Amino acid sequence: MKPYTIDFDLLTGICKSGKVQPVQRRVSQMKMQFADPEAAQKAIDSGDPVLYEFSTLLNDEKKGTLAFGSTIIYPGKIGDEYYMTKGHFHTILDSAEVYYCLSGKGFMMMETPEGDVDLQEVHPGEALYVPGRWAHRSINHGTEPFVMLFVYPGDSGHDYGTIETKGYRKLVVERDGKPVMIDNPKWK
Numbered sequence: 001m002k003p004y005t006i007d008f009d010l011l012t013g014i015c016k017s018g019k020v021q022p023v024q025r026r027v028s029q030m031k032m033q034f035a036d037p038e039a040a041q042k043a044i045d046s047g048d049p050v051l052y053e054f055s056t057l058l059n060d061e062k063k064g065t066l067a068f069g070s071t072i073i074y075p076g077k078i079g080d081e082y083y084m085t086k087g088h089f090h091t092i093l094d095s096a097e098v099y100y101c102l103s104g105k106g107f108m109m110m111e112t113p114e115g116d117v118d119l120q121e122v123h124p125g126e127a128l129y130v131p132g133r134w135a136h137r138s139i140n141h142g143t144e145p146f147v148m149l150f151v152y153p154g155d156s157g158h159d160y161g162t163i164e165t166k167g168y169r170k171l172v173v174e175r176d177g178k179p180v181m182i183d184n185p186k187w188k
């Protein structure tokens with residue numbers, strides 16, 4: 001494999017050269033992850049908005065490689081729950097990941113299989129280190145797109161099943177105009 005460079009706009013996270021194509025996730029792809037599936041269905045019926053998109057350079061997905069890219073979580077809410085990513089553990093559980101916030105602001109919701117929970121707010125110019133073993137989900141509680149660059153080991157893989165079946169232990173919802181972390185009533 002040869003070295004290469006790639007552009008990411010410092011504000012929008014978009015790769016203007018088109019060297020990497022974004023993947024979009026809409027409400028219909030994660031209806032059951034929201035606390036209020038009826039509000040999710042309403043959003044689906046009125047146009048099924050894009051919640052977030054990401055552009056990943058996967059490279060070889062082999063040990064020793066790095067995957068990297070940019071992610072944009074759009075502002076909005078489903079019921080009183082902010083737009084967020086599906087979230088995942090890495091299949092190789094002890095694989096870490098670094099995020100660097102370019103614009104907007106938001107949270108990273110993290111939890112371990114043992115039940116530790118950590119919520120970190122990230123602002124432009126801040127890097128976040130997600131150690132191995134921590135599932136991670138990005139949440140936009142602001143009014144602008146929440147944009148980050150990320151880098152993770154190329155062979156780490158994505159385990160979505162655990163989060164899909166169990167859910168996250170905690171949710172972030174809006175109360176009196178402010179984000180608050182609450183217990184997930186549907187957590188199994």
Ligand SMILES: O=P(O)(O)OC[C@H]1O[C@](O)(CO)[C@@H](O)[C@@H]1O
Nearest residue numbers: 054056070071085086087088150
């Ligand atoms: O994989 P999810 O939970 O849909 O979230 C997407 C984000 O996570 C990543 O997989 C990185 O962890 C990126 O591709 C993207 O930023």
Ligand SMILES: [Fe+2]
Nearest residue numbers: 090097136152
């Ligand atoms: Fe990840």
